[in-house]
Amino acid sequence: xxxxxxxxxxxxxxxxxxxxxxxxxxxxxxxxxxxxxxxxxxxxxxxxxxxxxxxxxxxxxxxxxxxxxxxxxxxxxxxxxxxxxxxxxxxxxxxxxxxxxxxxxxxxxxxxxxxxxxxxxxxxxxxxxxxxxxxxxxxxxxxxxxxxxxxxxxxxxxxxxxxxxxxxxxxxxxxxxxxxxxxxxxxxxxxxxxxxxxxxxxxxxxxxxxxxxxxxxxxxxxxxxxxxxxxxxxxxxxxxxxxxxxxxxxxxxxxxxxxxxxxxxxxxxxxxxxxxxxxxxxxxxxxxxxxxxx
Amino acid sequence: xxxxxxxxxxxxxxxxxxxxxxxxxxxxxxxxxxxxxxxxxxxxxxxxxxxxxxxxxxxxxxxxxxxxxxxxxxxxxxxxxxxxxxxxxxxxxxxxxxxxxxxxxxxxxxxxxxxxxxxxxxxxxxxxxxxxxxxxxxxxxxxxxxxxxxxxxxxxxxxxxxxxxxxxxxxxxxxxxxxxxxxxxxxxxxxxxxxxxxxxxxxxxxxxxxxxxxxxxxxxxxxxxxxxxxxxxxxxxxxxxxxxxxxxxxxxxxxxxxxxxxxxxxxxxxxxxxxxxxxxxxxxxxxxxxxxxx
Numbered sequence: 001x002x003x004x005x006x007x008x009x010x011x012x013x014x015x016x017x018x019x020x021x022x023x024x025x026x027x028x029x030x031x032x033x034x035x036x037x038x039x040x041x042x043x044x045x046x047x048x049x050x051x052x053x054x055x056x057x058x059x060x061x062x063x064x065x066x067x068x069x070x071x072x073x074x075x076x077x078x079x080x081x082x083x084x085x086x087x088x089x090x091x092x093x094x095x096x097x098x099x100x101x102x103x104x105x106x107x108x109x110x111x112x113x114x115x116x117x118x119x120x121x122x123x124x125x126x127x128x129x130x131x132x133x134x135x136x137x138x139x140x141x142x143x144x145x146x147x148x149x150x151x152x153x154x155x156x157x158x159x160x161x162x163x164x165x166x167x168x169x170x171x172x173x174x175x176x177x178x179x180x181x182x183x184x185x186x187x188x189x190x191x192x193x194x195x196x197x198x199x200x201x202x203x204x205x206x207x208x209x210x211x212x213x214x215x216x217x218x219x220x221x222x223x224x225x226x227x228x229x230x231x232x233x234x235x236x237x238x239x240x241x242x243x244x245x246x247x248x249x250x251x252x253x254x255x256x257x258x259x260x261x262x263x264x265x266x267x268x269x270x271x272x273x274x275x276x277x278x279x280x281x282x283x284x285x286x287x288x289x290x291x292x293x294x
Numbered sequence: 295x296x297x298x299x300x301x302x303x304x305x306x307x308x309x310x311x312x313x314x315x316x317x318x319x320x321x322x323x324x325x326x327x328x329x330x331x332x333x334x335x336x337x338x339x340x341x342x343x344x345x346x347x348x349x350x351x352x353x354x355x356x357x358x359x360x361x362x363x364x365x366x367x368x369x370x371x372x373x374x375x376x377x378x379x380x381x382x383x384x385x386x387x388x389x390x391x392x393x394x395x396x397x398x399x400x401x402x403x404x405x406x407x408x409x410x411x412x413x414x415x416x417x418x419x420x421x422x423x424x425x426x427x428x429x430x431x432x433x434x435x436x437x438x439x440x441x442x443x444x445x446x447x448x449x450x451x452x453x454x455x456x457x458x459x460x461x462x463x464x465x466x467x468x469x470x471x472x473x474x475x476x477x478x479x480x481x482x483x484x485x486x487x488x489x490x491x492x493x494x495x496x497x498x499x500x501x502x503x504x505x506x507x508x509x510x511x512x513x514x515x516x517x518x519x520x521x522x523x524x525x526x527x528x529x530x531x532x533x534x535x536x537x538x539x540x541x542x543x544x545x546x547x548x549x550x551x552x553x554x555x556x557x558x559x560x561x562x563x564x565x566x567x568x569x570x571x572x573x574x575x576x577x578x579x580x581x582x583x584x585x586x587x588x
Binding site: 022025030032082087105106108110125130141145146157158 | 432
């Protein structure tokens with residue numbers, strides 16, 4: 001795929017993320033360090049990359065979308081920090097590195113998550129877009145709040161908690177994933193399109209693509225849990241199975257899960273036919289995601 | 295004091311808070327219940343009352359400030375939920391009732407806090423003010439994010455954590471309080487003034503008042519810890535002393551602390567002389583706060 005563009009995006013995002021976590025005014029830096037650590041520990045930056053590319057494909061300027069992209073990555077990172085806490089998934093490892101609470105202690109991990117979530121909205125409100133067109137920033141805050149909130153990502157975490165150690169149906173698993181993982185990926189389309197002031201056709205196409213790859217992403221994650229290697233995954237292989245978690249693989253079997261991932265990827269690609277060759281980057285990105293599972 | 299106005303404000307706030315926590319779309323309501331529980335458990339609603347009164351005194355319409363007021367109360371409530379968690383203060387009681395994690399479990403308390411913080415920003419972005427004047431909403435999101443964030447309220451919590459079981463200086467205690475408690479009270483002035491499109495003189499007066507009563511409030515809290523009764527305080531008397539916490543009383547003694555509270559109250563009252571008799575409600579509110587300690 002167009003690795004040059006991907007690398008450019010990732011480098012823009014990483015540099016801007018560093019700038020957006022300000023120094024601590026009071027010489028007390030444990031939470032700032034924890035925020036920076038969790039933001040810097042790996043991650044493929046899929047959500048912010050998508051914000052930039054959705055903005056570009058809809059005719060917007062990627063520089064103007066950069067702060068929205070970083071805000072979304074901050075919300076994603078906060079959710080991982082809180083998800084790893086002992087009262088939630090109690091995960092000691094994240095992307096192959098010590099989780100935030102292992103490295104900094106539970107109380108600082110809690111506050112680092114709170115701090116990133118709080119900061120994300122401020123980043124949108126202080127962006128260049130907010131200065132030039134405050135209505136776009138207001139709409140971005142509204143979308144991020146909804147999609148990260150109790151009827152979005154947090155809603156997915158609640159369904160996850162309620163079904164721990166239970167076998168769930170594929171339908172429940174789909175709702176869970178659409179919220180827990182899907183909501184923020186859908187948010188990347190909303191934020192990118194808002195920034196570009198995209199029209200309805202463009203926005204619909206981007207959102208459909210985001211929904212399909214969000215779903216594919218989760219199916220592929222479940223496949224990797226049984227076929228992947230520990231280094232790539234950053235967590236022990238088979239941990240979902242050990243935890244008696246229902247996954248696409250446990251519910252549908254490996255072969256059907258692979259077919260589902262294929263067909264979701266194809267649907268993602270057809271969603272953006274509207275953009276013609278300009279959608280090549282997004283098409284290749286979808287294919288790259290599924291290649292992880294092969 | 296003008297209890298009719300105070301009661302009207304509180305009733306407006308309580309009714310609106312109920313409306314602003316939407317029903318759960320997915321039939322999974324543990325976090326929604328936890329959010330509603332913590333919002334409804336007592337509390338004097340000082341911050342949102344101040345938002346409404348600052349807006350009114352600066353010539354704005356209190357209806358338009360109501361959603362900003364509720365957003366601030368949501369942020370305050372999230373901070374109490376997370377503060378009570380076992381990894382933080384580990385408090386089983388809040389305002390004389392079981393803390394959120396005691397009633398709903400730690401994982402739901404964590405998510406309820408996250409949900410309230412996330413929702414608060416959406417409430418501002420979806421307010422009538424945001425529709426009529428998005429720039430005001432953008433500035434409100436920016437202020438709330440800053441004052442609730444790592445150089446505001448969360449910063450205060452970090453200083454608190456770092457100094458647990460240590461004797462601190464009065465200067466450190468003042469910085470801690472200015473951030474941990476003071477930042478959100480200052481935020482009530484900023485939000486109320488933004489809503490009313492207050493001028494610089496009005497805004498300066500309101501912020502100075504908020505800073506002084508925020509400080510007085512904390513000194514009075516420390517006094518009540520040794521002189522109050524358990525029912526009013528909602529926590530055991532002398533718990534600060536037992537926890538070896540530095541307070542104004544342990545550092546300055548009771549008499550000097552009472553004098554400090556008096557002089558801060560007087561300074562708060564003189565800050566708003568600018569508004570003449572129209573400031574009577576705020577003056578009486580400051581006096582009412584200090585009466586708690588007698």
